[in-house]
Amino acid sequence: MMPASLIPLSLLFTIIFSIPNGIITATTSMGLVMGTPSDLISGHLLLGNPVAFLAFRTFTFTCQDQIIIYLTNAKIAHYMKIPPRIVFPIFILSSVITSTVQYATAIYLLQHVPNICTPENSIWRCLGLQNTFSTTIIFSLTGSFNMSSQYSSVLWGFLVGAILPILSWSLCKMYPNIKWFAFIHFPMFLMATNAIPPAPAAEYPSWFLVGFISNFVLYRYAHSWWEKYAYIFSIAMSCGVALCGFIIFFTLQLNDVSFPEWWGLGGPNGDGCPLDLANYSGFIATNRYF
Template identity: 70%
Template structure:
């Protein structure tokens, strides 16, 4: 839902505030960021509900956590900017700030050039709206015409296509991992170990998310802070070290080696 809102806000802003990146970012903040923060709050409240924690306890904890994380994030950002050379540039592939780079690129494409209009270089991308509208209707019609084919009822194009909105800035190599984990848990375990899936799948998902955060923190303190590089292997090719040498190419296929955000 949030990614749909941000795409819609980008296209609308390119039409009404073209040439004004500040207005674009302001429009994007109200159209997407506020909604995203509300959804994050609702998701966290859902976790508290599952853990049987009363809302009157959850809400002040959210306020306290927001204050603490704001201070920690600011201190961390200042520390990284002052201690990591070439941070947020192509010269430092480990710390390229892809999310910020994505926001900066969007502000240029939509806010400065207004590229998503019919006469622009990227106008062909607008056909994605038409394709995204037709595909769910097509799958629904096929399900109605062939009701005996059970797997047609499981096709959900909005969910399939929603994942593609994460490509910028998510590296391409992450998608096979997502597919593999999703297939194991939501197909194999759901079908052959449903009782385990029903009891532990959601908790295990949270545990993996927390494990990634803790592991990233440990890796930073133990390795990156001591200038110890990750072992090189075939899956680390490309400027983003995700095995795809073309992931940093532009619309024309040109790969820039000097990009700054």
């Protein structure tokens, strides 16, 4: 298990990263949890101990994520003029209810869904779990991320990521008359790919299309409508997706009703890409754990 001496380090990561995470979330409405730096350091400290690494990663990630969620909900309550004395007990109660429901749901799925989180079940493949499993293996068990490994070139991404925001800020200061420089937001650009993996790459064209129509076409050519309904439209889309997933699960998936087959659903992840599980050489491993 994770040594208790690493708990202060986990809390230190949470304190350091919560401020930039909160700033980015407040200005872009895109939640961000900086887990890679903590994964890199804890992977070296807990090399060969994947269980402890996973515990450290879960503790650090959850603390950062819950801070952002709490601040977001508190901000909404503040805008709705709900007194903090009422909001805080509701947060506590909702946390208890949510934890209970999630635990009960997990137990139900594990007991009633055959071959869950295995290749034999093409619907319940647990892509998020695959991502966590791969991260644990790469950072802790094999120690693949160091300057002497085959992935050492990836570490230059830390330096590039630190320089890019400074570059965009410098361009805005040097050329204030070029207005479109102000729209360059590298953390937001790079954060858009944060869901890969486990999100299939085929989801991004639809995301880009909706965003382009809403925040460019409507903003430019129907600005009065956009100014009045943009936020409501965004909330409606989010609620619609959640409601649709709820209906699909209880009416279709639980009754073994599959989506109709068509050419766009090829590949192991059903996104039309037959090489989703291949490495950079195009080789697909057959002895996979997931």
